[in-house]
Amino acid sequence: MLAVMASSFAQHAPVRLGVVGLTHSHVHWILGSPKSDAYQIVGIMEPNTDLAERYAKQYKFSMDMVYPTMDAMIKATSPHAVTAFGTIFEHLEVVETCAPKGIHVMVEKPLAVNLEHAKKMEALAKKHKIHLITNYETTWYPTMQKSYDLLKNKAVGDVRKVIIRDGHKGPVRINLEPEFLSWLIDPIQNGAGALTDFGCYGANLITWFMDGKKPISVTAVTQQMQKENNPLVDDDATIILTYENSNAILQPSWNWPIGRKDLEIYGTLGAIYADNSSNLRVRKSEGYDRYKEEKLELKPLDQPYNDPFHYFSAIINNEISIQPSDLSSLENNMVVMEILDAAKRSAKSKKTVVLR
The missing domain is CATH 3.30.360.10 (Dihydrodipicolinate Reductase; domain 2)
Structure with missing residues (x-):
């Protein structure tokens, strides 16, 4: 079932998370996570309808949650943050779309497809004062x-x-x-x-x-x-x-x-x-x-240091700080x-x- 787990740690309303892309297989991590008080998946952006329908059937979520573009998903669901599960090249576009709107971004490793993209992403994150973090399994x-x-x-x-x-x-x-x-x-x-x-x-x-x-x-x-x-x-x-x-x-x-x-x-x-x-x-x-x-x-x-989604939510809610x-x-x-x-x-x- 779609996300979010019972957490004695969370002291705030669940962070509204948007999932951008389903082509990175690490997306199974968040789609398969148990329910949480820390975060809630409010929308999914994936233009590949066949892929989205396959995962909707597997994880029991409604296709009403799925949008063809980031702008459509953001407008309909007002996420506080997004997690990027598309190609590494697409990480820059995610930050370009979300940072000016004040939406925090977590990408799968590595941060960017090259150093040029990384520098643009860094500049956008600093300018718009968003959290931009990278998730590694290790x-x-x-x-x-x-x-x-x-x-x-x-x-x-x-x-x-x-x-x-x-x-x-x-x-x-x-x-x-x-x-x-x-x-x-x-x-x-x-x-x-x-x-x-x-x-x-x-x-x-x-x-x-x-x-x-x-x-x-x-x-x-x-x-x-x-x-x-x-x-x-x-x-x-x-x-x-x-x-x-x-x-x-x-x-x-x-x-x-x-x-x-x-x-x-x-x-x-x-x-x-x-x-x-x-x-x-x-x-x-x-x-x-x-x-x-x-x-x-x-x-x-211990939570929230045991998985990326609770960690990201805790950072957004100022429950922990990142060094x-x-x-x-x-x-x-x-x-x-x-x-x-x-x-x-x-x-x-x-x-x-x-x-x-």
């Missing part, structure tokens, strides 16, 4: 929050190397819905292939770990291992980021045999392994190659866009790109 992983806390408490000493791996077998091989697949492997609508689709996760997390600092340099190599499935875009990338006393290696790929979103943090005293959303290991160094290991199985984060280096923040995600832009330029030129 933001709501308790292991990522625990890794951050351990890092800031120097549990493994000073950080020296971070390795972040994200991806799956590839959009074709995991049988993505055709409406999503058609634009995910398009360089115009998605910006690139695995480099943007999964490279943004690592760029987002390392920017958080580094308190919003940009890397000194970016070096990237891309490959195309499934030309038959992804003829126009990369499907594997390795991105090396250098910082003053550390470095990060991002490994986004559509060629992993098993889907993954995990990371390793190496400090001067030990290592942190976030194996998935709930399992984490901490190793403390002992001698040359020995270590003492602690294994943790973590519980879900510049936070995973969802505009500031963090502008750095992400600089990293992705530099990675694309590095892969194309086969040279390291220095960020100024």
Whole structure:
């Protein structure tokens, strides 16, 4: 059933949410969410009637909620905010339409299709004083929050190397819905292939770990291992980021045999392994190659930090505040866009790109 869950946290009337687009399969997240006191879906914009009818049947919502354009949906439903589940290229249009009306926007990762679009979106958000946040699945992983806390408490000493791996077998091989697949492997609508689709996760997390600092340099190599499935875009990338006393290696790929979103943090005293959303290991160094290991199985984060829609609603209602280096923040995600832009330029030129 369509959205919104019982929340002791919410102290305000439910935030009126509009859903813009249904072609991104992450839209199942909000359509399949239980009811909430924090937010309410008031309208859906989707010009593809067949797609909208399919989801209406699946999630038991009325087609009376569906509108062919953003303007029609906004005029009829007066949303406080919208969530964008269309192509990455369309994120700019969503902000161009909503920001002047004072409507807050949450987009699926990455923030924009390229740095040029991102800068326009940033300017509009600041001019019209709206919240513009980016949603990543890993933001709501308790292991990522625990890794951050351990890092800031120097549990493994000073950080020296971070390795972040994200991806799956590839959009074709995991049988993505055709409406999503058609634009995910398009360089115009998605910006690139695995480099943007999964490279943004690592760029987002390392920017958080580094308190919003940009890397000194970016070096990237891309490959195309499934030309038959992804003829126009990369499907594997390795991105090396250098910082003053550390470095990060991002490994986004559509060629992993098993889907993954995990990371390793190496400090001067030990290592942190976030194996998935709930399992984490901490190793403390002992001698040359020995270590003492602690294994943790973590519980879900507390509301509103356990999912994007309660988080977005809490920000809009001023129940929580977002900090510049936070995973969802505009500031963090502008750095992400600089990293992705530099990675694309590095892969194309086969040279390291220095960020100024």
